Amino acid sequence: PGPSRLQALRLVPMIRRNPIHFFQHMLQAYGPISHFHILREHVYLVQEPEWIEQILVARAKSYHKSPLYRELQRVIGNGLLTAEDEQWKKERRLLQPAFHAKRLQLYGDIMREEAEVVCRRWFDRLARDEYFETDLLAEMMELTFAIVGRCLFQADLSRYTERVKHSLDTALVEITERITQLIPPPIWLPLPGHRRLLRSLATLDAIVQDLIKERMQNPTDDMLSLMLQSVDEQGNAMSAKQIRDETLTLILAGHETTANALTWTFYLLDKNRDSLLQAAREASKVQTGADFREANFLRAVFDESLRLFPPAWEIERRATVTHTIQTSSGEVLIPENTNIAMCIYMMHRDERFWPEPHRFLPERFLEDRRHGFAYLPFGGGPRICIGNQFAINEAMIILSALLARFDVQTLVDPDPAPLVTLRPRKGMPVRIRKRKSI
Numbered sequence: 001p002g003p004s005r006l007q008a009l010r011l012v013p014m015i016r017r018n019p020i021h022f023f024q025h026m027l028q029a030y031g032p033i034s035h036f037h038i039l040r041e042h043v044y045l046v047q048e049p050e051w052i053e054q055i056l057v058a059r060a061k062s063y064h065k066s067p068l069y070r071e072l073q074r075v076i077g078n079g080l081l082t083a084e085d086e087q088w089k090k091e092r093r094l095l096q097p098a099f100h101a102k103r104l105q106l107y108g109d110i111m112r113e114e115a116e117v118v119c120r121r122w123f124d125r126l127a128r129d130e131y132f133e134t135d136l137l138a139e140m141m142e143l144t145f146a147i148v149g150r151c152l153f154q155a156d157l158s159r160y161t162e163r164v165k166h167s168l169d170t171a172l173v174e175i176t177e178r179i180t181q182l183i184p185p186p187i188w189l190p191l192p193g194h195r196r197l198l199r200s201l202a203t204l205d206a207i208v209q210d211l212i213k214e215r216m217q218n219p220t221d222d223m224l225s226l227m228l229q230s231v232d233e234q235g236n237a238m239s240a241k242q243i244r245d246e247t248l249t250l251i252l253a254g255h256e257t258t259a260n261a262l263t264w265t266f267y268l269l270d271k272n273r274d275s276l277l278q279a280a281r282e283a284s285k286v287q288t289g290a291d292f293r294e295a296n297f298l299r300a301v302f303d304e305s306l307r308l309f310p311p312a313w314e315i316e317r318r319a320t321v322t323h324t325i326q327t328s329s330g331e332v333l334i335p336e337n338t339n340i341a342m343c344i345y346m347m348h349r350d351e352r353f354w355p356e357p358h359r360f361l362p363e364r365f366l367e368d369r370r371h372g373f374a375y376l377p378f379g380g381g382p383r384i385c386i387g388n389q390f391a392i393n394e395a396m397i398i399l400s401a402l403l404a405r406f407d408v409q410t411l412v413d414p415d416p417a418p419l420v421t422l423r424p425r426k427g428m429p430v431r432i433r434k435r436k437s438i
């Protein structure tokens, strides 16, 4: 089921205003699997775990990323997130060792150190006043940016924070604008938005080139040195463009998503004070020596936050060949070039799988962790997020450091903006105090 071509065209303004509202509308009007045409594109909206598993895992080889990712490629080029086939395989193999358990253990120390930097800065401000106000999203972006810089590139990126933040924010807004247009204008047209995008890209490029230059002079065992030294089976080195794309992919994918996830977690905890107290109690235990991996409630809090506000709120694929997928109700033929949109945000709020879907109930992750493809904050199958364990460790370390010591009160009800990631549209203004007793 789905709208006619004409009805679909009439829905375009809704897609532009807020694509999540469009997905909600489609679900209510046509059920969990719907279909529509937009110009010559042929799209299935899929909200069935069984289908999702087929597309991401069982039939993964029959799919590429969808044209949506082509816009993102303007920023991150052909790095791991957007590469396909042999190129993707080669890059995944190259990057995988940086995410092995032993490396993650080393990163833990860096994550703790960087979380302590924020704690010291906040305590300094609280030495003067009873409380202070700040934008939590900006604070978390700065923190996760510093962490990814030190863990993956052994570099202090603090001198770039402001420029990267400004350029990435601008680029992502402009890219989202283009993604939600039915026919985006050619990028060479000198429109103000295009100029802003190109300027931001030039800034990001210059920063990455700086980093590469620095690493060529002082090689270490970081990701950049690894890329600079790597040769493939034919003895070819990685091209400068490929190194640039991979570096930018890791910097972007490695900090934006986690910063958003942390920000939403603080927001949800503030609105659910019983959970906050329980999480803060566990956080204190971690601060006094318990292993963060044993903080089960805190982990459930983070899982539940990723359910309600998944930073990667949608993923899309495009069939490269005509094939069938198997579902319990039979076989479905998927013609070549069909686009499949999977709205993770909506899947995570489907009441068939999540009782009281809009409530923040971390307990649901304590009772049962088997949610299959009704829960996919990190995607699934071969293209599952390479940084998922990195992100979970990072979140647990940061949450324990901050929750044990500070009370974070949100000052507005944020408007979730489904840009490239799901972020609070105007940041997250908060008031911060020392935590008194738990």
Ligand code: HEM
Binding pocket: 065, 080, 081, 082, 092, 148, 249, 250, 253, 254, 255, 257, 258, 261, 310, 311, 312, 315, 316, 376, 377, 378, 379, 380, 382, 383, 384, 385, 386, 387, 388, 390, 391
């Ligand atoms: C892929 C989510 C953190 C690097 C993905 C995908 C999702 C995702 C859903 C799959 C996209 C698709 O199938 O189209 C998240 C979330 C994070 C997070 C919610 C934090 C809470 C990270 C971190 C890094 C990272 C910390 C790196 C340090 C990547 C890369 C890919 C990816 C390189 C592409 C993997 C591939 O295609 O082989 N992420 N991510 N992510 N993520 Fe993450």
